[in-house]
Amino acid sequence: xxxxVLDQLTKAYGDVIAVDRLSLEVAKGEFVSLLGPSGCGKxxxxxxxxxxxxxxxxxxxxxxxxxxxVRPNKRALGIVFQSYALFPHMTAAENVxxxxxxxxxxxxxxxxxVAETLSLVGLSAxxxxxxxxxxxxxxxxxxxxxxxxxxxxxxxLDEPLSNLxxxxxxxxxxxxxxxxxxxxxxTILVTHDQSEAMALSDRIVIMNRGRAEQIxxxxxxxxxxxxxxxxxxxxxxxxxxxxxxxxxxxxIVSIGAALWPAxxxxxxxxATVAVRPERIALTxxxxxxxxxxxxxxxxxxxxxxxxxxxxxxxxxxxxDGQALPREGEAIQLSWRAEDMSVTPGKGPDA
Amino acid sequence: MSRNGPxxxxxxxxxxxxxxxxxxVVCAVAFTSKGYLSLxxxxxSLRWFHAIAANRDFVDAFWSSLWLGTMSATIAIGLSIPAxxxxxxxxxxxxxxxxxxxxxxxxxxxxxxxxxxxRFFTQAGISGTFIGLVLSHVVIITPFAIRLVLSASTGMxxxxxxxxxxxxxSALATFRRVxxxxxLPGVVSGWVLAFITSFDEVTMTVxxxxxxxxxxxxxxFLYIQDNIDPLVAAVSAALIAxxxxxxxxxxxxxxxxxxxxxxxxx
Amino acid sequence: MSAATFDRRNERVPLAPxxxxxxxxxxxxxxxxxxxxxxxxxxxxxxxxxxxxxxVYNFDNYVDIFSDPYFYAIYARTFRIALIVTLLSILLxxxxxxxxxxxxxxxxxxxxxxxxxxxxxSVISRTLGWALLFGSTGLVNQGLxxxxxxxxxxxxxxxxxxxxxxxxxxxxxxxxxxxxxxxQRLDPQIENAALSLGAPSGTxxxxxxLPQVLPGVLSGSIIVFALAASAFATPAIIGGRRLQxxxxxxxxxxxxxxNWPLGAAIAMLLLVAILAIIVGCNRLVERRYxxxxx
Numbered sequence: 065x066x067x068x069v070l071d072q073l074t075k076a077y078g079d080v081i082a083v084d085r086l087s088l089e090v091a092k093g094e095f096v097s098l099l100g101p102s103g104c105g106k107x108x109x110x111x112x113x114x115x116x117x118x119x120x121x122x123x124x125x126x127x128x129x130x131x132x133x134v135r136p137n138k139r140a141l142g143i144v145f146q147s148y149a150l151f152p153h154m155t156a157a158e159n160v161x162x163x164x165x166x167x168x169x170x171x172x173x174x175x176x177x178v179a180e181t182l183s184l185v186g187l188s189a190x191x192x193x194x195x196x197x198x199x200x201x202x203x204x205x206x207x208x209x210x211x212x213x214x215x216x217x218x219x220x221l222d223e224p225l226s227n228l229x230x231x232x233x234x235x236x237x238x239x240x241x242x243x244x245x246x247x248x249x250x251t252i253l254v255t256h257d258q259s260e261a262m263a264l265s266d267r268i269v270i271m272n273r274g275r276a277e278q279i280x281x282x283x284x285x286x287x288x289x290x291x292x293x294x295x296x297x298x299x300x301x302x303x304x305x306x307x308x309x310x311x312x313x314x315x316i317v318s319i320g321a322a323l324w325p326a327x328x329x330x331x332x333x334x335a336t337v338a339v340r341p342e343r344i345a346l347t348x349x350x351x352x353x354x355x356x357x358x359x360x361x362x363x364x365x366x367x368x369x370x371x372x373x374x375x376x377x378x379x380x381x382x383x384d385g386q387a388l389p390r391e392g393e394a395i396q397l398s399w400r401a402e403d404m405s406v407t408p409g410k411g412p413d414a
Numbered sequence: 415m416s417r418n419g420p421x422x423x424x425x426x427x428x429x430x431x432x433x434x435x436x437x438x439v440v441c442a443v444a445f446t447s448k449g450y451l452s453l454x455x456x457x458x459s460l461r462w463f464h465a466i467a468a469n470r471d472f473v474d475a476f477w478s479s480l481w482l483g484t485m486s487a488t489i490a491i492g493l494s495i496p497a498x499x500x501x502x503x504x505x506x507x508x509x510x511x512x513x514x515x516x517x518x519x520x521x522x523x524x525x526x527x528x529x530x531x532x533r534f535f536t537q538a539g540i541s542g543t544f545i546g547l548v549l550s551h552v553v554i555i556t557p558f559a560i561r562l563v564l565s566a567s568t569g570m571x572x573x574x575x576x577x578x579x580x581x582x583x584s585a586l587a588t589f590r591r592v593x594x595x596x597x598l599p600g601v602v603s604g605w606v607l608a609f610i611t612s613f614d615e616v617t618m619t620v621x622x623x624x625x626x627x628x629x630x631x632x633x634x635f636l637y638i639q640d641n642i643d644p645l646v647a648a649v650s651a652a653l654i655a656x657x658x659x660x661x662x663x664x665x666x667x668x669x670x671x672x673x674x675x676x677x678x679x680x
Numbered sequence: 681m682s683a684a685t686f687d688r689r690n691e692r693v694p695l696a697p698x699x700x701x702x703x704x705x706x707x708x709x710x711x712x713x714x715x716x717x718x719x720x721x722x723x724x725x726x727x728x729x730x731x732x733x734x735x736v737y738n739f740d741n742y743v744d745i746f747s748d749p750y751f752y753a754i755y756a757r758t759f760r761i762a763l764i765v766t767l768l769s770i771l772l773x774x775x776x777x778x779x780x781x782x783x784x785x786x787x788x789x790x791x792x793x794x795x796x797x798x799x800x801x802s803v804i805s806r807t808l809g810w811a812l813l814f815g816s817t818g819l820v821n822q823g824l825x826x827x828x829x830x831x832x833x834x835x836x837x838x839x840x841x842x843x844x845x846x847x848x849x850x851x852x853x854x855x856x857x858x859x860x861x862x863x864q865r866l867d868p869q870i871e872n873a874a875l876s877l878g879a880p881s882g883t884x885x886x887x888x889x890l891p892q893v894l895p896g897v898l899s900g901s902i903i904v905f906a907l908a909a910s911a912f913a914t915p916a917i918i919g920g921r922r923l924q925x926x927x928x929x930x931x932x933x934x935x936x937x938x939n940w941p942l943g944a945a946i947a948m949l950l951l952v953a954i955l956a957i958i959v960g961c962n963r964l965v966e967r968r969y970x971x972x973x974x
Contacts, residue, residue, distance in 0.1 A: 114576075114580060115580075116576055116579075136579050136580060137579045137580070137581075137582050137583055137584060138582070139580075140582075141580060142580075143576070143577065143580040145573040145576065145577060146573070147571055147573050149571055149573035149574040149576065149577040150574070150577075151574060151577075151578070151592055151595075151596075152574075152596060153595045153596060153598075162578070162581050162583075162591075163581035163582055166581055166582030166583050166587065167582055210577075210581070214581065214582070417782065418779050418782050418783065422775075422779045422782075423779075425775060425776070425779065426776065426779045426780075426791075429772060429776045429795075430791065430794060430795070432772075432849065433794065433795055433798060433849070433852075434794065435809065435813060435819075436806055436807075436808075436809020436810050436812070436813055436846075436849065437798060437801065437805070437806065437809055438809075439809045439812045439813055439819060440805055440808055440809045440812065443812055451812065453819075492703075493703050493704035493707055494704060496699075496700035496701065496703065496704070497700060497701040497703070497704035497705070499700055500696070500697035500698075500700035500701040501697075501701065503697070504694060504696065504697040506694060506697045506698070509697070512701055512705060515705070515708065515709070516704065516708060518708070518712060519708065519712060521906075521954075521955065521958060522712070522716070522951060522955075523906070523909075523910030523927065523947075523950060523951060523954055524910065524912070525910055525912050525926075525927035525930055525931070525947065525950070526716075526719075526910070526930075526947045526948075526950060526951045527715075529719055529930060529934060529943060529944060529947045530715035530716050530718065530719040530947070531715050532934065533715060533718050533719050533722050533940070533944065534714060534715035534718050534719075537718060549711060550711075552707065552711075553707070553708060553711045553712060556704065556707070556708060560704070610800050613802070614800070614801070614802035614803070616802065616803060616804055616912075616913050617803075617910075617911075617912040617913055617927070620912070620913075620931070621931065621934065621935075631802050631803075631804045634802075634804045634805075634808075635804055635913060635916070635917070638804070638808060638811070638917055639916070639917070642808070642811055642812070646808060647808065647812065650802075650804070650805035650808050650809075653801070653802060653805055654801055654805060657800050657801050657802075658797075660800065661793075661797060661800055670793060670796075670797075
């Protein structure tokens with residue numbers, strides 16, 4: 065059952081179309097991410113849902129009621145802003161209580177719910193502290209508590225974790241997901257960080273230039289990207305020059321001496337092969353030959369940059385204690401046919 | 415940062431003496447026990463301060479200045495808060511021109527303003543009235559008020575008001591509970607600076623004040639033109655003391671160095 | 681007060697900023713423009729002792745001012761004093777700002793307060809202090825005699841020298857503010873970079889520091905000059921009735937002679953001269969330094 069529905073939502077600033085006929089149905093309790101590079105329209109979409117930007121066209125429906133006709137201070141949405149936007153002259157508890165005050169919740173119940181929510185985000189000890197005396201992570205939790213305490217119908221998160229350092233960000237991601245699961249709040253997250261989107265969401269909306277390129281579960285979008293943009297945005301993909309030819313009535317795609325079967329419908333001629341770094345293995349023979357140029361250490365894994373005649377290739381190897389080839393060494397690469405996608409008719413982009 | 419050499423420190427010392435000399439002299443002479451201008455070499459006396467209280471003219475002028483300053487500063491702040499919020503929050507046609515216009519009174523010599531207001535008020539029939547004084551002072555002090563409220567407003571994260579709205583606050587509640595609280599240091603210091611400027615104002619006021627509505631600086635000026643005696647020194651010393659109090663208030667609410675040169679020490 | 685802080689109807693022009701700045705605009709706009717225009721018109725009238733202000737329109741007052749050497753002397757004195765005061769405030773204020781900048785706290789903010797604090801004290805009180813210091817038995821003369829620099833007391837009161845000294849005292853804080861502000865914008869690492877490249881401190885001062893501080897000195901000069909040229913209270917008290925400047929002359933015409941049209945003309949000329957100098961010099965500074973600093 066759809067709880068929040070965006071129907072052909074459009075926003076144009078003069079000639080520039082920031083959001084282009086975006087349609088999305090979010091189920092109750094679902095966690096959906098709007099993912100894309102800056103300028104793709106994800107924040108504008110969020111602001112239209114929040115009511116701070118008026119759409120040029122399209123409708124937004126929440127729980128079967130038209131949302132656009134409701135003023136922004138009556139939409140009962142919880143918003144966590146990128147800069148947290150805490151009230152600097154109020155303590156954490158007062159910040160969290162503000163929304164309840166606006167709803168005229170009586171004092172006793174207000175205090176109870178504030179204490180409850182602060183403890184949910186782990187900040188009970190800081191209830192009487194002012195924002196400027198808090199770390200970024202603590203401020204972020206106050207902002208979250210403030211949005212959650214009003215029991216919003218939808219929780220909107222505008223890049224809430226982008227100001228945190230990497231380690232804190234990972235911790236907060238896990239916590240955020242746990243809290244959302246506990247409360248069952250329908251959530252929309254805006255982010256440019258694809259690993260964050262994939263980690264947290266039930267579904268992702270990958271946006272580019274105002275359009276939704278794909279709306280799918282993270283693992284689906286990753287395995288079967290609907291467009292080249294999605295393929296390049298989610299994770300890394302290698303692109304190699306190959307050719308398709310016909311042998312014994314079957315189509316074959318080849319890079320040098322390495323061969324894989326190809327679909328019959330493909331035309332013969334030059335083609336591009338796309339394969340993810342984690343699906344490439346090192347083999348003794350029969351693979352694509354190349355020279356290992358650089359090894360980059362990343363703690364849990366290595367990145368190997370390999371130079372082949374078909375193009376530059378990046379491979380990921382787990383740091384499992386096994387020996388790695390040295391820089392300058394000649395190696396051979398292989399992968400399964402089902403781990404690559406073949407696009408006939410053009411060479412790889414630069 | 416390298417330290418100052420002895421030559422620099424001597425220069426600095428001489429400069430400080432230059433700056434403080436007239437002020438200290440005024441305060442010193444105010445405490446003289448003699449009936450004429452002299453330094454209090456025989457010990458401090460409060461006779462001239464008592465004489466202030468007995469001098470009807472000065473006392474009236476003091477209350478006049480106080481009342482004038484309070485009214486003008488309050489009106490100026492009332493005009494400045496919405497104007498500053500408009501400039502800080504919106505990008506609109508004429509924004510730069512309006513911002514410059516608000517500082518325009520500072521570009522016009524106070525004597526010229528005094529003359530202009532004298533002419534205008536005479537033609538409008540309010541020459542020599544208290545209302546005239548208030549209007550003219552509002553014009554002169556609003557640029558200061560706007561500047562301070564504006565600097566407090568531009569530093570404000572606009573998303574904070576969005577946050578309040580998203581939590582259900584009406585426009586009025588947002589202004590009252592959030593915006594105003596956040597710009598309050600700018601508002602208070604804007605008021606105090608406007609008040610001080612009005613209180614000290616003499617050049618323009620001397621043209622438009624009348625015997626009924628004289629301010630303290632004008633009264634002092636007119637008195638000094640006839641003779642200089644320890645009484646004026648005492649009045650000035652008292653004013654200096656009040657100024658120091660006002661400066662302390664300004665420092666607490668806004669930070670004096672930040673006020674004067676735009677950089678805080680925090 | 682509408683809190684239209686968000687972007688409704690951005691195809692149409694938002695009303696809110698105009699409504700919000702409206703009252704201030706209205707008050708300042710009318711109370712500035714109308715009186716000034718009225719004064720300009722007044723300057724075109726004539727005046728006679730018996731008939732008062734006559735509503736005719738001519739440039740007689742201006743012709744008067746330009747042709748009479750009496751007026752010329754006064755304007756000349758006004759701008760001469762303003763120029764000397766400006767130069768003195770550069771010589772005193774700029775080095776002081778530099779020295780203050782090199783101090784450590786708490787000295788730094790303490791002395792800054794001392795130097796800038798007098799701005800909050802009425803100009804009357806400050807000038808009164810100089811009136812007390814001058815005078816044949818005033819402290820200045822006593823000090824100079826004691827130091828053996830002079831035999832007889834010098835005439836400071838009712839002299840241009842006295843006006844210059846007192847006016848510089850009143851206005852030098854503005855120069856300090858302006859130079860200080862441009863010093864604050866300096867990246868302290870630039871000086872270190874020059875040192876690392878082998879520059880002696882004199883060269884650093886001359887070729888690195890001075891050029892960067894110059895805009896501050898220039899804009900401070902504009903402020904000081906404008907304020908000095910339009911000064912009233914200090915020349916009135918120190919200079920007395922005999923030593924007129926433009927502002928005191930206008931005062932005299934208005935309140936003593938009652939020749940309002942002439943007073944208005946004097947004021948208008950002063951206004952135009954100062955505005956021309958402010959705008960002109962600002963343009964010069966901007967053009968010369970815009971590329972460097974924006």
